[in-house]
Amino acid sequence: MKAFTIISGIFVCLASLASCSDEGIPSLSEQNSSPNSRSVSSSDVILQWTVEEQKIDGFGVAQAGWADYLYAHRKRNEVMDILFGQDGLKLSILRGEVFPHYWENTADKDFNLDADINLSLDDPFFDTDFSADGNEAAEAIAQRNGQLWISQQAKQTYQVDKLIFSTWTPPAYMKSNGSTSKGYLKSSYYQAYADYLSAFCSAYASKGLPVYAISPANEPEYAATWNSCLWLPGTTTLGPFIVNNLGPTLRNTNPTTKIIFGENGQWTGILGFIMGSQNYVRDILNLNSRITNFPIIAAGHGYIDPVTKKDPGIAPFEKAESKNIPVWLTEISDPSTSYDPTMTDALRWAKVFHRYLCEANAGAIVWWAGALPDRSTTEGMIYISKNRTDYEVPKRCEVFGNFSRYIPVNSTRISAQYNPDLGYMISGYKSGKSFTVVAINPADTETTVNLTLSNAQTSGSLQGYVTDATRKWEAATPIQPIGNSYTLVLPARSVVSYTGMVQ
Numbered sequence: 001m002k003a004f005t006i007i008s009g010i011f012v013c014l015a016s017l018a019s020c021s022d023e024g025i026p027s028l029s030e031q032n033s034s035p036n037s038r039s040v041s042s043s044d045v046i047l048q049w050t051v052e053e054q055k056i057d058g059f060g061v062a063q064a065g066w067a068d069y070l071y072a073h074r075k076r077n078e079v080m081d082i083l084f085g086q087d088g089l090k091l092s093i094l095r096g097e098v099f100p101h102y103w104e105n106t107a108d109k110d111f112n113l114d115a116d117i118n119l120s121l122d123d124p125f126f127d128t129d130f131s132a133d134g135n136e137a138a139e140a141i142a143q144r145n146g147q148l149w150i151s152q153q154a155k156q157t158y159q160v161d162k163l164i165f166s167t168w169t170p171p172a173y174m175k176s177n178g179s180t181s182k183g184y185l186k187s188s189y190y191q192a193y194a195d196y197l198s199a200f201c202s203a204y205a206s207k208g209l210p211v212y213a214i215s216p217a218n219e220p221e222y223a224a225t226w227n228s229c230l231w232l233p234g235t236t237t238l239g240p241f242i243v244n245n246l247g248p249t250l251r252n253t254n255p256t257t258k259i260i261f262g263e264n265g266q267w268t269g270i271l272g273f274i275m276g277s278q279n280y281v282r283d284i285l286n287l288n289s290r291i292t293n294f295p296i297i298a299a300g301h302g303y304i305d306p307v308t309k310k311d312p313g314i315a316p317f318e319k320a321e322s323k324n325i326p327v328w329l330t331e332i333s334d335p336s337t338s339y340d341p342t343m344t345d346a347l348r349w350a351k352v353f354h355r356y357l358c359e360a361n362a363g364a365i366v367w368w369a370g371a372l373p374d375r376s377t378t379e380g381m382i383y384i385s386k387n388r389t390d391y392e393v394p395k396r397c398e399v400f401g402n403f404s405r406y407i408p409v410n411s412t413r414i415s416a417q418y419n420p421d422l423g424y425m426i427s428g429y430k431s432g433k434s435f436t437v438v439a440i441n442p443a444d445t446e447t448t449v450n451l452t453l454s455n456a457q458t459s460g461s462l463q464g465y466v467t468d469a470t471r472k473w474e475a476a477t478p479i480q481p482i483g484n485s486y487t488l489v490l491p492a493r494s495v496v497s498y499t500g501m502v503q
Helices: 028-032 067-072 076-084 136-157 187-206 238-253 277-287 289-293 318-322 343-358 395-404
Strands: 045-055 058-062 093-097 162-166 213-215 258-264 296-301 327-331 364-368 382-384 412-417 425-431 434-441 447-454 463-467 485-490 494-501
Touching: 045 425, 045 434, 058 162, 058 395, 067 076, 067 136, 076 136, 076 382, 093 136, 093 364, 136 162, 162 187, 162 258, 187 213, 187 238, 238 258, 238 277, 238 289, 258 277, 258 327, 277 289, 277 296, 277 318, 343 364, 343 395, 343 412, 343 425, 343 434, 343 494, 395 463, 395 494, 434 447, 434 485, 485 494
Parallel strands: 045 447, 058 093, 058 364, 093 162, 162 213, 213 258, 258 296, 296 327, 327 364
Antiparallel strands: 045 412, 412 425, 425 434, 434 494, 447 485, 463 494
16 A cells, blocks of 8 residues: 555454454363363463464565655664664564566666665755655655665664565556556566566575565555556466466576465455455465465455445455465555554554454564654554654554564464453464563553463563553563463553563
8 A cells, every 4th residue: 555645444443352262261161171270270361382373474564665765864774773673673574565667668677776775865866755746756766776775774784584575566568558557467468577576586686685575466456546456356367377477487586485465455355345365365276276386475454445444354364274375464554544653553553463463363464664754644653754854653663562572483373262351462472482472451450360371381480571651662570470370460551572481
């Protein structure tokens, strides 16, 4: 999605609270049958060490389309530190864009990677308002160069291990309407487009920036007024393109690069009017069985349905899960509600992150966008001013850190059983002998929770890190176990990440 021109409507966060478990709340008799029956029977939350769910591939942000303003910002290094640094969000995924203005005719073969991207920040070029009418050429240069600079910093300075790129549209000359907006890819250009994406991956790899995954079709069901391309029906266009063109081409040129497919604007369809990613992915898998011969990631976005103006349901991609295909949320934000830097907005998003992890079994969450000059919506994780000096870090950024900082890449979500009617939300993750618990308390009063590990023996204290209206990842007093249980005191309107060990 693009800021300022995005579809209208309100992305209303679902307020229902649910257990982070596929099994529900065990009865007292079921609890008493546990090997830890004494502690489990009196517990508010049971963390099931041996009940494993999805692997966590990481957390990230997109800078696609907004690389220009971050590139020009005088405090860009500080902003990058907040997003990717050890004292910041420690993000492991950066999402960029394969711009259509790389190649504007059949003679173009360059991705402009030899441009001078180390201009002085005092250079007059950076004073350009890139989104203003008449500055389209400068905007394209700043986007390309900015994306390269940001990607290099993410990889070389912060060791970000997953650079992913989505494509809003193929180059205009390959399309039915000769435009970067709307239209569709002409079938006669299927292989040329596959070669274009392959060449992009090779070009970035030549700069020490291997492409972890690439998406040929961002929001393929939506003919947006900005860069867009229809791939409808997906069963007869996108699936065959991947199977017959892109998959084989990347296998020969960039065999480790994964292919992202889905990325519809809505996670699930609403009343059948718009096909969400869940069904789009399902249909492609049903009718293109050979697609699993290639390394693939099923993905979706979390925006409202443009027809009904309702939220999408948050549910698993069952067909992808049945084939052990990772499922990622590759874009989410709210382009239609007012900017809110407070804990009220942060708690709203903490609940959303929890639900995608625990109800949709998402293996990655990527926010749109990392830093942008928009203080009217909730699209940016960080607000950067067009004066090129000021920026603001809202509370939603900090609560995102309660997930991204403390849930290790390649960890596994484990079942957390509790009564959702009590108001709080709990999720658990394990990595080797370490584990993480993320607890959300949206109530106006503190809440005490007894948490017990089942089928694992605690080892030492549990360390909490608190984010609320006045604190950011503040270390709390370590909690000593009593038997196999911990007593958690969750501050009012807070998100707390706990880390611990088992024997």
